[in-house]
């Protein structure tokens with residue numbers, strides 16, 4: 405019997421996809437182990453490409469939260485506008501790598517989407533000692549963000565734990581290893597604890613079923629004037 409390729413994941417069995425899907429539904433967060441969604445070669449390629457992107461220091465999150473992190477923009481999602489790749493060749497090449505069919509298929513199953521999702525925003529985070537990301541809600545940046553996907557790109561660091569705060573449940577602390585992928589809902593608050601030693605680096609992208617303009621409304625006393 406011939407089975408169509410697009411009905412089956414080459415990266416993960418149906419059973420494994422279902423297990424991750426259920427964990428994400430129940431806990432709001434799931435960690436997919438190293439070497440599953442990204443090969444070593446793909447991680448190395450991401451590292452090589454991101455080196456070409458200019459870096460900016462971010463001290464305040466766009467939802468008014470406190471940050472201290474170095475950011476490289478891969479895909480931007482400004483309020484009132486449709487998402488677009490950042491300038492230069494590297495952002496487009498990173499996006500192409502992220503959106504490869506096998507990975508999109510597996511991720512779509514884990515996210516529970518019946519139709520395709522889009523990556524609305526994507527960025528690299530570099531966190532030397534003392535860096536942190538204060539408690540925030542990803543959906544505050546774009547109400548259509550559903551899940552954030554965080555790819556761990558560093559091996560040797562201490563601190564920098566990812567902590568989620570589900571309402572009505574005890575907080576959960578995650579320390580994903582190099583190459584692991586953490587998926588979390590954008591509707592639960594989370595933070596990254598201060599990095600103590602070494603350097604934490606990650607690629608973060610935000611998935612949504614909507615591809616149009618960012619529907620976030622910026623409240624301002626001078627709006628419309």
Ligand SMILES: [Fe+2]
Nearest residue numbers: 541542552594
């Ligand atoms: Fe976040």
